[in-house]
Amino acid sequence: MEFALDYAWLIVALPLLTSAVIATFAKQLREPRAGYFGAAMMGVTFLLALLVFIGAVRQAGLPVHEAAPAAAEAVAGGEHGESHGAAAQGAAAAGEHGAGAEPAAFGSVPEARPLRHWTLADWAVFAGKPFRMGLMVDNLTAAMLMMVTLVSFCVQLYSVAYMHGDKRFTRFFAAVNLFTAGMLLAVMADNLLLLVVGWELMGLCSYLLIGHWFEQPWPRYGSFKAFITTRTGDTFMLVGIAALYALTGTLNFDELAAVLPQVAREHPAALLLSALLIFGGPIGKSAQFPLHVWLPDAMAGPTPGSALIHAATMVAVGVYLVARAFAIFVHAGPEVMAVIALVGAFTSLFAASIATLRTDIKQVLAYSTISQLGYMFLALGVGSFSAGTFHLMTHAFFKALLFLAAGSVIHAMHHIQEMHQMGGLRKKIPVTFWTWMVGYLALAGFPFTSGFFSKDELLLAAFNWQAPPGWPEWVSKLPFAMGAATAFLTAYYMTRATYLTFFGEPRSEHAEHAHESPRPMTTALVILAVPALLSGYAWAALVYKFTHAPIFEWWPYFTGNPLQHLPHENAELVTAIATTLGLLGIGVALLIYAVLPVGFRVAAIRTLKPVYVLLKRMYYVDEFYHATFVAGTAALGRLVAWFDRTVVDGIVNLVGEGGRAWAEVCGWFDRTFIDGLVNGAGWLALFSGRQLRRLATGQVQSYMMTFAVLVVFGAVAVWLTLSR
């Protein structure tokens, strides 16, 4: 399988090519061939990515019980000293670079080395110093590649049916493939700049997909909002990257890892600032508070697009960045990590609370996504690299599944998204129902689904977290407390959504006559249901079977980050708490929606009116932004334009008028005095009179001349004064 690693760069190139082909031959391909072509190409890409992943797994081997994983890792990495050419971008000479010549910086654990690395040594040059650009594959990347291509494949297969009859069918597939290429590029980037390129490429495609139905107002608004909100975060990130470059002189991850310990000792404050600024990017892209507002409105796009972009992959790239640049954040100090953890924890709870009252099925999932992304930041912030990336993987599978299932529901409901009009769909659309159930249970953290394992691991890390020295003790408790509360709320709102959609009696005509979606859609659902159910369990079980090692050891071992903090204390307690809260959430929701009469809910709303309104209006964040930033920016724009027209141009015109006035004076002088002289002295009159009269004719030349003469005299005068 190792040979596949040599061709891993194709994983980026193929979707890019596919997108270009679909865009170029849109007229020839049309519907549905463009869709099948896209899906087929992505299927091939997925198979390649799967081989790469298997290759990586085989090289990594299995963790030996109680032994330091360092030894195995060193062996695995050592085989790849040889050069691999610059196939990556089809460009010329490139040298093998950075495959970890630096000695291990931390104890006995070596830096994680890429399995393959393609570098373009002279992508840019500054005062003789080259700026490198390259692609790489390491274990985390290999896993991400497989996940992204699988989700993208399912989404495209599904979309062939879902987008049937859409007038921009081909455009949709071109955008989805370009988007996937962007994500894969970001995942394979060996430096921050290239990661940002992939990152923004996704931003573009997200804009295109949200605005897919741009004739209608909501997509127009949603696409604009998404781009600007994420751009705001990106700008902070760019400044942060600039600061990082000023400190380290490099943006390559391997070089960064080598120099950061020293930089952290010498310029701790500057590094802290840089890391915080960089975190602005993930806050925007991964929709964390306070820049989360764009994601719910991103649901204006077609549902499969939402599944791919606003659930499984693009929004996760912020998390991926924090993971990939983990060294930056760790070296920047525990305060930065605490900020990440607290932002994540707060966002997860905040968004989960809003999700409890959404009635639009996609909105529930949108807020759920924000909440789950918060979980991932929580995990990374408390130092658990493996829990954050693990949840990133499992969440991608089950959230993509949930979105696609929701799309199938919407399809069956003739584009109605309100859950109050659904009900009883369980029997009408059984495949959708059962696959949804898999996603639902995984998200709710039901025992032995994928979500259960990843959530458990991150809560365990949160439980054992210590706030930075000097911070009050109760802060240490916050991430776990919020995370646990979120676990309860997640189970609650997902049970509510499931019950409202699939159980009870049909509450509308459409629900009454719903039909199962066409074959491509259900096939995609079934394929995704497998990893959603098993991805957590399978990996853990695999390890357990062969090694009898502790059950969670494989993923941390596989992604092996030397900087992470992996506590194992109180594992049973945390599992018990999390499981109990999850089951409790399911129980409470069932009690409220299935057992108790409607009267109870009405009474509850009346009693808790202020809370209800606050949640219903999503804490008024949108209203606040509109009143401040949006209105303020527009007003400032008008002010500047007015200032430009009136003040700046006013001065210019005033000077112009002054010139004209001076010309008038000259003309008057000309008429009264010169002309008087003219009468006396003929030749002088003929000469200067004619010359000067021109000044008053209101023509360009006259003003010009006046100015030129004035300015030359003035400037010469100034210069003469100064040179003395």
Add this chain to the structure above:
Amino acid sequence: MLSLIVFFPLAVAVAMLLVPRTQEKLIKGLALVGTLVPLALTLVLLSRFEVGSGAIQFQEKFVWIPSLGIQYHMGVDGWGITMLALSTLLFPLAVLASFGYIEHRVKDYFVLLLILETGTNGVFTALDFVLFYVFWEIVLLPMYFLIGIWGGPRREYAAIKFFLYTLIGSVIMLVGALALYLQFPAGQRTFDLIELAKLTQGLPVNALTTFAFFALLLGFAVKVPAFPFHTWLPDAHVEAPTPISMLLAGILLKMGTYAMVRISHPMLPQVAREWAWLIAAVGIVGIVYGAFAAMAQKDFKKVVAYSSVAHMGFFLLGLAAGTPEALAGGYFETIAHGLISPLFFFVVGMYYERTHTRELEKLGGMFLTVPAISFVMAFTAFANLGLPGLAGFIAEFFTLVGSYQTWGLWILGAGLGMVIIAAFHLILMRQVLMGEKKYESLPDITPKEITIFAPLAALIVLFGVYPAPVFKVLDPGIKVLSALLLGG
């Protein structure tokens, strides 16, 4: 070779004078030849250009007025050849864009256009100040007439404004240069830019050198245009015909930026260091101010014009920072902007020719009416707002990266500008491209228009993905200038 590139268009212009007015086909053909030959010659030069050498290449030196130290001295290094290439590329495209668009006084128009090219090419190759100044002024006149005769309804006001602004600027610049020239005893005096710079770099920072620096800078800043000397630009653009707008944004502004890296900064780096903060402030204010002003405009062309003000702010910021990354990023911006903004003005022109309006409120749903043109518009807008993968991003990214080293968190101001730049482009696209159809059917893109779009788009993508060619050509010059601006 350089002289041929510079004077070939002029020679064709002279030849064209002999062609009768009615022979429009012949005139157009001549114009195309007159601009394509310099392009071909420049490509030959590019292939023979020694990358990595900081020396002046393809020099031509003749005695002109030895008593005053004036020479006919031509030559290019990285700074010059990139601009020369940009200029020779844009002129044929502008000629092409004029076909079918300029229909009255065709002969006069193309004669002036060819003279204009001689002026711009000369500015980027002249290495003697007097020669440089002559070319600098040659540019002024044809531009004045091109706006004043073939422009829109307020063309005379715009033309006068353009003329006065830049004339005052250039006169002040002349005084500054003379002041430096006269600093040295009669035997040493020279107008040779390279020689003069070697002398002036040793001058102390005093009132006179400061005056000379600002006199030079002012002349250049008007051309760039830097805030607050920018108000001629929106007026000139709005009134100018499309091809002239393309040239104005693509090349004429770059004369100012080129002159800064060629004259004011290498000659008086000691003064530039003292006042770098001011130039940085002007740059950042320009970015933010231009962006906000663009957002409030109702005329399509004015939006694009103000976005030029904002983008040129990046150049100034990079120049003021003086680090290799910032200088490279800033100068890259002038190249990127030189490719993107002509395309943007061309897009405005494409819509205008079809709808006869530039008012944003009257445009809408263009994606449905003219999809291909609208694709071009979207591409250009994203390039202009700095989308990664396209040339503008590389420029802005490295300007920021390099400027942080000098200005620290002040560059958050530039960051704010970037957000606003993105915002007004999105507003623009929402207004023009999205929504329901406002025009039932309009003719979509023509082969001629594709011919203009394709080379610019290809270069925008190429430099966005692989900027190495540009950076490598520029690097020796950047190394020297950066050392001057940072050292001491």
